[in-house]
Amino acid sequence: MRLLASLLLPLALLTQEPKKVALFSPLPGNMASGHNPMTDPKVKLGRMLYYEP
């Protein structure tokens, strides 16, 4: 019985609050910006510079 309750609890909590779920959203795949496009050569160079001592 306790096991069943523990499985159902999350569902019960979350279905009670559909509006609050809208406060959050998944991470995007990347954080690209129109003013600095993530081209492959630029990202490759940036990765090297990030580690450059």
Place this chain on the structure above:
Amino acid sequence: MSCNSCHDLEKYGVDSMPTSRGFKGQIGGRNAPTVYNAAGHLAQFWDGRADDVEAQAKGPVLNPGEMGMPSKAEVEYRLERIPGYVELFKQAFPGEPKPVNFHNMAQAIAAFERGLVTPSRFDRFLKGGGGLSPQEAKGYQEFQAAGCASCHNGPYMGGNSYKKLGQMKPWSNESDPGRIAVTHLDKDKMVFKVPSLRNIEKTGPYFHDGKIQTLDEAIKLMATHQLNRNLTNEQVADIGAFMKSLTGDIPKAYIAKPELPR
């Protein structure tokens, strides 16, 4: 030293120090925030003094307390002496008459940082692809009921607003006045960017001064000083459990250290 010295990509983008050390071993004034998921924030640094990661990437290089390079010209001179970098800048900024320059250095670092995202179980939950554990789900409800989500919301669970630290009860240490140093407006005294809770389990110690060692203590302090609430130990544990569902996957292939041109 490199960007990775203070923002170690293998360690969730932090150095786990209260405040970082500069190139001479000097101690910095603020905790190094993680670079993961940071490019999506409304601004950079604890006080928001850089509009974006492109502007941010220029700061530490010339900061005498961090990397301590004497000038932009010196940075450019050093890069131009490495043929491999000259070629890579040409490829990254095609058609530019002088691609090796300080501005482009920051643009390239920022472009790389814009790919540093760490999706977690919470993202999979939001997409309907998986559940939270019972304690995490309880913590998720407690998190919202306590009011944490009034500041920590959106895809980054923060990073999208500024708030006064000590909104309901004054913060114990006001030696760093925060954003007022940027705006010179009284209303910004003790105001800081709301940090993201993404990977918060892995990015301590906490707050702008790195004075708080544990996540539980950070949760209690936030409840008291920002929300005027006293949480029970059980509530703190539940909220902490929920926050751990925000620990994401490090993109190992994306961050793999390349062989550097010489």
